[in-house]
Amino acid sequence: MREILVDLEKCLGCKTCELACATAHSKEKNFFAAIFEEPKPVRRIFVEADGSTNFPLTCRHCEDAPCVTACMSGALTKDELTGEVVLNSQRCIGCFMCVMVCPFGVIVENQRKAAKCDRCAEIGYPQCVLACPTKALSFIEVPVYAKKERKKYLTNFLVKE
Amino acid sequence: MERNKLSVDPTIPNIYQKAREEGISTVFDRYEAQQPQCGFGLTGLCCRHCVQGPCRIDPFGEGPQAGICGATAEVITARNLLRQVAAGAAAHVDHAYDVLEVLEQIAKGTESYSIKDQEKLKQVAFTLGIDTANKTEREIVEEMCQIIYRDFANSGATPMTYLKANSPQERLETWEKLGVLPRNPDREIREALHQTTMGMDADPVNLILKTIRLGLVDGFAGLKLATDLQDIIFGTPQPVVTEANLGVLKEDYVNIIVHGHVPLLSEKIVEWSRKLEDEAKKAGAKGINLAGICCTGNEVLMRQGVPLATNFLAQELAIVTGAVDLMVVDVQCIMPSLAEIAACYHTRLVTTMPIVRIPGAEHVPFTTETADTASQQIVRMAIESFQKRNPAKVYIPREKAKVVAGFSVEAIIKALAKLNPEEPLKPLIDNIVSGNILGVVATVGCNNVKVKHDWFHIELVKELIRNNVLVVTTGCSAHALAKAGFMDPAAVEWTGEGLKAVLTAIGTANDLGGPLPPVLHMGSCVDNSRIGDLVIAVANYLKVSPKDLPVAASAPEYQHEKALSIGTWAVAMGIMTHLGVVPPVAGSPKVTRILTQDAEALIGGKFYVETDPYKAAAGIIEHIKAKRALLNL
Numbered sequence: 001m002r003e004i005l006v007d008l009e010k011c012l013g014c015k016t017c018e019l020a021c022a023t024a025h026s027k028e029k030n031f032f033a034a035i036f037e038e039p040k041p042v043r044r045i046f047v048e049a050d051g052s053t054n055f056p057l058t059c060r061h062c063e064d065a066p067c068v069t070a071c072m073s074g075a076l077t078k079d080e081l082t083g084e085v086v087l088n089s090q091r092c093i094g095c096f097m098c099v100m101v102c103p104f105g106v107i108v109e110n111q112r113k114a115a116k117c118d119r120c121a122e123i124g125y126p127q128c129v130l131a132c133p134t135k136a137l138s139f140i141e142v143p144v145y146a147k148k149e150r151k152k153y154l155t156n157f158l159v160k161e
Numbered sequence: 162m163e164r165n166k167l168s169v170d171p172t173i174p175n176i177y178q179k180a181r182e183e184g185i186s187t188v189f190d191r192y193e194a195q196q197p198q199c200g201f202g203l204t205g206l207c208c209r210h211c212v213q214g215p216c217r218i219d220p221f222g223e224g225p226q227a228g229i230c231g232a233t234a235e236v237i238t239a240r241n242l243l244r245q246v247a248a249g250a251a252a253h254v255d256h257a258y259d260v261l262e263v264l265e266q267i268a269k270g271t272e273s274y275s276i277k278d279q280e281k282l283k284q285v286a287f288t289l290g291i292d293t294a295n296k297t298e299r300e301i302v303e304e305m306c307q308i309i310y311r312d313f314a315n316s317g318a319t320p321m322t323y324l325k326a327n328s329p330q331e332r333l334e335t336w337e338k339l340g341v342l343p344r345n346p347d348r349e350i351r352e353a354l355h356q357t358t359m360g361m362d363a364d365p366v367n368l369i370l371k372t373i374r375l376g377l378v379d380g381f382a383g384l385k386l387a388t389d390l391q392d393i394i395f396g397t398p399q400p401v402v403t404e405a406n407l408g409v410l411k412e413d414y415v416n417i418i419v420h421g422h423v424p425l426l427s428e429k430i431v432e433w434s435r436k437l438e439d440e441a442k443k444a445g446a447k448g449i450n451l452a453g454i455c456c457t458g459n460e461v462l463m464r465q466g467v468p469l470a471t472n473f474l475a476q477e478l479a480i481v482t483g484a485v486d487l488m489v490v491d492v493q494c495i496m497p498s499l500a501e502i503a504a505c506y507h508t509r510l511v512t513t514m515p516i517v518r519i520p521g522a523e524h525v526p527f528t529t530e531t532a533d534t535a536s537q538q539i540v541r542m543a544i545e546s547f548q549k550r551n552p553a554k555v556y557i558p559r560e561k562a563k564v565v566a567g568f569s570v571e572a573i574i575k576a577l578a579k580l581n582p583e584e585p586l587k588p589l590i591d592n593i594v595s596g597n598i599l600g601v602v603a604t605v606g607c608n609n610v611k612v613k614h615d616w617f618h619i620e621l622v623k624e625l626i627r628n629n630v631l632v633v634t635t636g637c638s639a640h641a642l643a644k645a646g647f648m649d650p651a652a653v654e655w656t657g658e659g660l661k662a663v664l665t666a667i668g669t670a671n672d673l674g675g676p677l678p679p680v681l682h683m684g685s686c687v688d689n690s691r692i693g694d695l696v697i698a699v700a701n702y703l704k705v706s707p708k709d710l711p712v713a714a715s716a717p718e719y720q721h722e723k724a725l726s727i728g729t730w731a732v733a734m735g736i737m738t739h740l741g742v743v744p745p746v747a748g749s750p751k752v753t754r755i756l757t758q759d760a761e762a763l764i765g766g767k768f769y770v771e772t773d774p775y776k777a778a779a780g781i782i783e784h785i786k787a788k789r790a791l792l793n794l
Contacts, residue, residue: 014199014201015201015217015224016197016199016200018219018221018224019200019201019220019221020197020200022221023200031200031203032203032204032743032747034221035204035220035221035747035748036750040221040222040223041221042221042223043221043223130197131197133197133199
């Protein structure tokens, strides 16, 4: 099961992922066309900064997702097969309970309904990951990512020693 | 990148494959490595003018809608565009100024250069109001230089003399009404930089008007001035027959490539290549083979029939042939990567100008004083280099196309005069009236790696000539069309019946043994002024404004700031100018609307952005038909 994971050291805060995300959720799927669309396409990834750290925040697709528990209309469900938290907009009644309980603040409003990362279901691959110029974002299995991090730690550790 | 997707030029896939095998990365690979490109930059919504920034405006409306200083999307995009156009104008004005300085040196008696075209000298003198009777050539040149220098020393508010002397009255009145008449060209460039600094102009309309003014600076203190003076010094082009594409390189000759823009250098290299031919033979070569890249290639192609090696996007691949013994460059469009690639072969890269130094290249300073000694030195360096060529690394593509070029306005008029000596423009106009020629389109400008190399130029022109639109061309667009065979008279088969009949009639009247090619090569990028002159001549003949003519311009694959400033000049002339790549202003709907719609009511011209060549052809033809209808044609 792959997750969108972030290498914090690499994010420069350019927000290219945000533009790619909004484009991926537009009608035309083309940047130059998307910026002229009405209503404007809405992004589902947000580069937030805290001093020296930039962090592209998007739905973490939690295992025990508070938004799924809070959703009274059944619009938000956990897909056991893919591990994704899926939003069915047709069922969404726009109560925004999910927005209130999401600890990351990554569920937003689009046309009076909730909107969140769907890992670019229409296109088939998260466009934010493809768009990141520094490869801060990756779409990768957790064990593979963890292994990479361990290696990185070891390298840094040995260099410091 | 997949090698077959790079270009429609048949030489590219194999030579690109060779580069890959030899571990050389080129513009195509670097483009891929740059993906994705920043959306804020692409839409012109990034401002780096002060150090509180960088700031960017969110085109989707959720994020910031103003920079730290308060500049909105329209201010930032309009300001960025003005800076780019000012930079483009600066490049052309600097080019023209270099030629002007040489003209002055000729008056002072330099032996490096002379006046080749007395006719053109007299014609330009007449335009500037110089009385040439009883004056020596030197006196005329001196007076001409003084008048032109006065434009650059003008401390007042009077408009540029060179612009006033060369513009139709109706245009001058329109420009005056809009307040866009340029004064001292250097001052306009300086003021544009000032106007776009932090805390200055915040009115997008005022910024766009200044952009138009800078377009006029480019058109008259850059393009027109450079072309006129170059014609005086090196001669006005007349039809020549030559060839284009990498197949012009020769295995057993010393191959020298001239690359850059100003003929001051390339003409001298041509001269000394011919004079030192025997030295090359002594070194074991059959002779010296010269070929051009970019606009300096066009300059010597038009005047000397020097074949064309390739255009902007394939400049690196020319070296990858392993057959180039020396590439000498002056200014503009010279990729910094050339030195590193040349180092993989025996190729010597030589820079010549104080403002273009590339680490890894050899530098031979080229000035009016050193013109002959430096050129000899460079040609001898090439002969030396030939002896070090490694045949195992040589691959010369076979492909080349026949090219009939050299169509200055003077050459076109001369050809038309064979049909009607009293009124040479009449046959052209009669055929436009009758519909044999639907209209005239100028395809100009660069290659841009965002577009499949040469593809847009070729597909657009195929559609246009098929619909009886006569195409004139300059710059790397001319190169693309030359390589693809559009300048071979045989290409007349690709045109509509009406255009074919006209081209055949002109060809027959001139004893060319065939028709004129359907695409007329009018020269380098500064030679866009020739197209301007032709438009003005036709408009004057018909007693209408250039904006009323069934004509259009297109920069299908432009990349350079110079192309933006040339395009702005064309719009200021009243001509609809198509762009095949989205310019970095799309982030502001208001600025986009002014440039692509509102401009037309103000000045007669506008930009037309369309990234699909077939739709662009249809849009241009529709525009031409609308203009014809307004003239009751």
